[in-house]
Structure formats: C-alpha cells, structure tokens
Amino acid sequence: MPNPSAPRNNGHQEAPHVRKHTFEEVAHIFTDEQAQAEANRCLHCKNARCQANCPVGVQIPAFIALVKEGKIGQAVSKIMETSLLPAICGRVCPQEKHCEGNCVLKEKFGAVNIGMLERYTADTARKKGLLKTPQTAPKTGKKVVCIGSGPSSIAAAAELARAGHEVTVFEALHAFGGVLRYGIPSFRLPREVIDHEIETVKAMGVKFVPDVLVGATQTVQELLKEFDAVYVGSGAGLPTMTGIPGENAVGVYSANEFLTRINLMQAYKFPATDTPIKIGKHVIVLGAGNSAMDAARCAMRLGPDSVTIAYRRSAAEMPARAAEVEHAQEEGINFEFLLTPKEVLTDETGRVSGLKFTRNELGEPDAKGRRRPVEIPGSEFVMKADTIIVAIGQRPNPIIAKTTPQLKTTERGVLEMDAEGKTSLPGVYAGGDIIRGGATVLLAMKDGIEAAHRINSYLEGK
Secondary structure, three states: OOOOOOOOOOOOEOOHHHHOOOOOOOEOOOOHHHHHHHHOOOOOOOOOHHHHOOOOOOOHHHHHHHHHOOOHHHHHHHHOOOOOOHHHHHHHOOHHHOOHHHOOOOOOOOOOOHHHHHHHHHHHHHHOOOOOOOOOOOOOOOEEEEEOOOHHHHHHHHHHHHOOOEEEEEOOOOOOOOHHHHOOOOOOOOHHHHHHHHHHHHHOOOEEEOOOOEOOOEOHHHHHHHOOEEEEOOOOOEEOOOOOOOOOOEOEEEHHHHHHHHHHOOHHHOOOOOOOOOOOOEEEEEOOOHHHHHHHHHHHOOOOOEEEEEEOOOHHHOOOOHHHHHHHHHOOOEEEEOEEEEEEEEOOOOEEEEEEEEEEEEEEEOOOOOEEEEEOOOOOEEEEOOEEEEOOOEEOOOHHHHHOOOOOEOOOOOEOOOOOOEOOOOOEEEOOHHHHOOOOHHHHHHHHHHHHHHHHHHHOOO
16 A cells, blocks of 8 residues: 655765765665655556656656566656656656646655656666667658757657657767756766666667767758758757956856866866866856756865855745755855846956955846846945856857758747747757757757657658
C-alpha cells in the first residue's frame, strides 16, 4: 500500500564546506532503498496532475509504479517514450513549477520527489546496462537538419529520427549539448551525463556535426537546397548587459562568457587547460535567475573572499529555482536586494575596483505582475569588487536572422512564429530560446518535440 505520509526524501547532498571547493556533483543518486521508499509515497492518481503539468508528457505514475516493482529497465523505457533526456531532466528541470508543484501530496505531506526518482531511474538503468535504444520507423527518405545541439534540437532530432527521417545536427562549438554544456555547471549536471544522453540519440541514427556556424558556414536558404526541412534551435547565446558607465572595464564578464569559460573550456583547471580565468578577492553577480546562481556558485569555487548576488528587486521576486538559491546560501554566497547598479569603478590600470549602486524600493507592478524597483534619491554607495558578472538575461544571436531576411523577428530578436508554430519561411521551424528569448531546458524540449510533429506533417504534405 502507498505510504504518502512518509517524509519526503531529498537524498544525500555533499556538505557545503566540501562542495564549495569542488566541481563534483552536489546531489547524490538515491540508494535503492531510498528510491523504493519515495516511490511508495506516490498515490498513482488516475487523473494525475503531475503528468498533466509535465511539458513533455512523461508518464509519471506509470514509471514510478515500475520503479516500485524494481523494473528499472521498463521504468526508463516508459520515461523515454516521451523524453529522451531523463538523466538531464531529473537534475535540471524545475519540477517545483511543473510535476511536483502539482502533486496532490504537496501541501499536506510534501510532493513526491519525482525529479530524484527520474534521475535514479536513468542513472541506474545506464549503470546496469538496461537502457534500450528507442525504436525508429522505416526510413522515409526525407532529410532534416537541426541547427544547434542544445535540449530543443536534441529533442526535435530524436522525435524526427523516431519517425524515420534522416537527421543531422549542426553545432557551432566543438562539443555538443548547447546550453547544457556551456551554461550549466558540472556540479549540477556532470559532463558524462550529457555525453551519455547524446549517445542515445546518436544510436537512433542522428548525425552530430561540430564546428558549423549556420549563417556563416552555410545559410538557412542553402540548407533548404540540401534538406527537406530545417529546425532552428540555436538558443539565446547573446548576453544582455546593463549599459552603465565603465562596463567595458577589465574584470567585467557576461554570465555567458564566464560560464562558457568555466563549463566548456574548464578554466578552473588552468594551467592544465588552455583557458585562464582571474576573479580576485571580491565578486559581484548582477541578477537573480538560475544563470546568476550558477555564475555565483562557480565563482565561489575559485576561492575568492566573497561572492555577492545583487538584485534590483526583493527576495520574493527572484526567478531562480528555490533549490539553487538554497544551495548558494549554504555555500556562503551573500544576497543583497533592492539595488540598482549605476557605474563600474576602475583603478589606474583600467581594472574593476568597485561598483556604485543606488538603493531601491518597490513600486507598482509591471506588465508581468512584478513590482517595479524605484530608486531612492541620495542612496548611492560603493561595493568593493574585483570581478563583476552580469547575469540579467540573454537574447538570440542575430546571425541566422541577418543572413536569412525571409525569417521575421520581433524587436527582441526572437523568431516570429505563426499560430501553427511555423516561421515566416516555408520548411523552417524553430523552438527553444530562439523563439522564447530565454527559458528552461524542459520548455525547450517541449518546443523541439512539438516542432518535430509539425515537421512530420509538413513532410507528409498535410
């Protein structure tokens, strides 16, 4: 019988005083006993709200039931009927907003830890050799190219391969995974997990090609001569900066550059690796989203005296996942709220020495319902800094749109889509951050899966 009143199990996590000095994974996998106990909390609701609120439609009660029976191979196959990245999603998806946030046990006993169960299922199946390559339909003779190798393109490529199409993925960088690899630190998502998930998609027949920058190497129009359809999943890798005086000083990074240096180039291993990084004693991170938390936690692991997250609103408005905020606080990162950056200060060599702020108070709500920060006159002060990391948002690189004028974009630089999910150029579909301007891994995957279905219909002439 289910035991919903049993305490929710969050698994074992590395102690903060240990993990703040290492890039090893923070959260440990469930033991078999922990997984059984947590699976036994699930009520297996007939009209499961968790499943209804999963953007990629994972059959949650069904896979948990199989875990409970010890049928791990079948459980991971059940997940992979709709999502081919279970080890990744189990780690980085915002379950508190989707499946766990809608669990019927949430208010009284705490939601079933679906994320940890998904991760346990995927990791255990891989370690025990229980993963099976998903079946693909007979070859259709149609060729599709996916631009970018992030979660959106991976999801699209997998679904298109399932349908029997010949799929090629072009990646601008030398390694695959997109934002999974350059944006998310290894202490949240180990590199080998990304590699394993991509190998599953390769085993379905998808071809991955590195070092191809579409828009420079080839244009979308040229790709349409070689392929029957194009999926644009190139993400949003262009940072948004503050525009304040002094922002071009030595020691100011965008979160994109800082995280790419750390995660992709492994600058924290310098000189064993080729890419250096210097942060000094005091680091300030501007922003309070997941990228800000990742940047701050990476910076802390480089050994400064202090890392401070400065946010222009209050703690209640922070967009980052609660778990990431909690981990950052545990690791000794400072949080300063209701601050607006005004000027980067430098020393005689042109290097960052501090950041001037004004204090804010919250005014009326903006268009998104969040209260606007209003500066308090005469409240300026300076915070000491050797490094400043700007993590206030990103937008798509304009190279594809500029080299393909037939593709319409909005003022924010994202591709325009019609009601049926098509771009303004026939045969070209898109999803993920290039149409959202910045979102979660899970929503990017959802876009890729839905676009794959539309591409199928397009190729079938429907």
